[in-house]
Amino acid sequence: MNGPDSQRENSISRRGFVAGAAAGLASLKIAGPLWARTNPELRAGKFGALDASTPGGIDLYIEKQEVRVDEKIGQAITINGGFPGPVIRMKEGDDALIRVHNRMHESTSIHWHGILLPFTMDGVPGISFRGIAPGETFTYRFKVRQNGTYWYHSHTGMQEQLGHYGQLIIEPAQPDPVAYDVEHTIVLSDWTFEDPHTAMKKLKTIEGYYNFQRPTLANLSAQVEATGESLGEVISKRLQWNWMRMDPTDIADITGATFTYLLNGRSAAQNPTFFARPGQKVRFRITNASTMTYYDFRVEGLPLTVVQADGQNVEPVEVDELRVAVAETYDVLVTMPDEKAYTIFAETMDRSGFARGTLAPRPGMSAAIPARRHRPMLTMADMGMMHGAMEGMDEGDETKDMESSHGAHAMNGEHKMDDKPSTSVTYPPHDERRVAPIKERKPLPIQNLPEMVQHGPDEHGAASIAMAMHAYRRFDEPGIGLGKDGRRVLTYGQLKALQTPPDRRPPTREINLHLTGNMHKYIWGFNGKKWSESKMIRFKFGERLRINFINDTMMSHPIHLHGMWMDLYVGHDYAKNPRKHTVNVNPAELLTVDISADAPGQWAFHCHLLYHMEAGMFRTVAVVRDLSGEPIDAKS
Template structure:
């Protein structure tokens, strides 16, 4: 394999934001880029990576404290394993002194490599003054190695060492991070690469790691309190009387029409600029720990195929990723090989990973551009044949605005779930999915196989039945797997959608499911409460899966926000209308506003697991559930070691 590793913000006047609410019982979440040939990884990993190139002035300032982005590469499958040291350390981040939580002295932490078919061994030493943890995101591990305090283990106390050890049963690009409090926001994350036991189906010459993240010099607990105290605290792009004329010009609508739409949003107690809760007003967007002005460089020779392993390790920020002038071929999503898809841009939700291959065509520099979804800033690097080269940085696009369509009120031809009949268009009849109730689970012996194609395209919500934990809700929710997302698809660029993803090889277990669970994604933005079916984690029941069963979860997003939903310990097979065996397999799925999204799951992992929104402040505010894989749906959670 080969390997190359290794930045802020420009606020437009245009859009953003919103909400979360503190749970009294919070969920237990508790510039130089070296390039190695395929054959030189082992040697290179042993030697470590050279430091990133930075300006002499910044270098001088950094001597006493170090600079973010100087991370190493470790091989956790080697005899004796590896040691990881978690501690606070003064580092220069975007030229200013911060005090992040570092892993082996860096943010991101070291790239950890493993080998499929071998054992991985990691000793984690806690040098903090508080408990910590590491969760191996997307990895199939015994539940007591999953690293979620209060769910799968007690956590790692100050001064203690915890040894993670498990057999590696997969390959691909993953990542790791803290599952304790808000430590992830403080820099506690890194990329994880699992090399395949057999030949890699991806053809490439040079490999580079890209870890995208968001950093704030504020204390994360202070940021959370601000969100609870004032809705839209970080949204400086909200509609006001002062910018009314700007909106008229930008939308090419009449003044009264614009005012009318604003009144509609006010009536629904919503804001069309609610794209991100926390924005570039406080965030510095980082690529491999470096800000845009620090511009980390990825090198390759003209004609070489470059594999970028991209991880969104941000806490709250979605990124729209592109390399202007170069088409990208998507070859891997969430660690799973997919049939190659050529595209110009992709949106990467929080906690997702994508591998893309690009060919450097000539002796020129190209900008690696990751634009925040709300357009409040960007991270940036350069792909070039040598150091010191740079390309033009694209201007930030106009910030997107939510529409009534994003709340299920009105939808265009793609979102109306229509079908052609006799030359006319007939709107599909909506169904209704009642919220899951653990007290009403039917005996498994009475079940039959559920359909695996032509699933309902639209769900009618009906009256509000989720209580104070949900103050906004879509009238209808729609399948949106062919939609690129708000703010994308209108500039003639090809944009990746879930509907384009097909697994390269059909997984072993693609039985039709026999049971379904309906979860409404709900929120009260004014109080910053987030949850499922109107309940925070502290108010909820454990969701039980029967060991060995194949089941379905329908997620209905009643909010105006995107939510990246992550299930620990098991894969989610995402329904996108393909032949059933070709539907993509993911560990994190993004659910768009007013979207109906369906995943099928094989309950093959005994123990207790976390299931949650991966927006960190939403998770803290209650959008979290505990899943127990049990022997019997009438019994208690099983002990995986029994």
């Protein structure tokens, strides 16, 4: 059953909480929120719930306070005294009214991640509004036009790293196609007791500052044991990576060396518990609110049924594990089989730590922590050496090829992908001056898109020092470090929209964006340019267009477009392609999305790794009336 009274057996009822909160705030008036006066030591992981579509709306109070995180005191940003902030609920079709009060001595903001709304309500300072100054109140008002699991967070400076985020749940206007008995919020995040600006300075000063998992003489035998390769093979591969001046363990810029990994604000040692009775179907609403951390999520010993991705219903997929990129949300169902406790395990992609909780029928129960997996290493495939490209070479040929091609450019047109076309295409750089009027354009293909793309002649300058000569489709791959232990892992290729979303016209224009980076200088951008060096990307209102992401780097990037959906090409029926607000682009990957430009205004478009965004991987998208002077025709 899906009624609100049945969904959260271990938490206060939503309506009861809202009524109590409203009464409390009314009695406080100017005095301010009760927690600011009576709770000098806050503990992370305590947060409530609010309903933003209730008549009269809600109030959010943003403050900097000392908070106990994993038994240590840190300076955090709290929302209504909580870290994470309260779970905010809305109802599809209603009007949301949210007053945000800034009680800090610095500007702030709230961005409603994945929500369709007027750009002036999107909450990005410098793009859609000026921000919320110290002591000021900003009121967000918008019609709720969707349903599902989303989240909210600051878009000011590096405030996300300090706890400025929370989950957002929109209840559907029509009966929910997902049946469940109990619902639980899962907010995954990362926390550091360092000032995030200090962490950024360290990354810009010393490459790989937080990477303590690099290959060394001391861990040579461990690598031999973990990979099953001979000592000679391991040494040979290390020499090859050293020749390229690259590190196969460079998977996460910031690691467990400084991060504490949190589940609902609680550390693994604190082990938060979620309750369900045997036979009940549990809906976990999972949000990755991290700044830099990818999580591999599972409930040890139980299958997961994925029913929603980024707030959009999908055809159910049963898996054992799923990778949740930064800023993604997934809803999964788990049936509680018996009276036992089960470990909820969220292991970081680089294996430097984990977040943990317990699913149990009653308090006081826990289960064992699963054995930790070896940290993965990047392969030649992550450099564009695609599926057997190195086969047929002996060790000397491989090294010679790399030496002559300077590392990442070792891939050339003679190499072939297994079971893939032997030829690739070159996507020309985007030039808005050459865009044809809408009425002169022809529909682009929607199936059998190129499996790989050549990089082309542009090397992007000093802002990009590593480029695969080819990028290729990877939507059926489980991801770095997954898929070799027998667990069924969710891939993008398994996601199919439960119902065909509106506007599935073929696109008539495409934009090619290379994801570029220079780890030595810690510069990130699109097409070799930081945000400060780039021009706006312009969409014409009413058009249907395509963006091809070409990842030149060795790192994964979660790319988020504000205000509009991205329809992700995954090779099957075009009507079934999943709709997402954040797409993960793996190393050396060619990933394609189609977009309906239906939201006038200026929108942020960026990598959701906070430190990458701050270092330049950000663009402004302007949805405009025309591109080349012709009158607008939104129906064409």
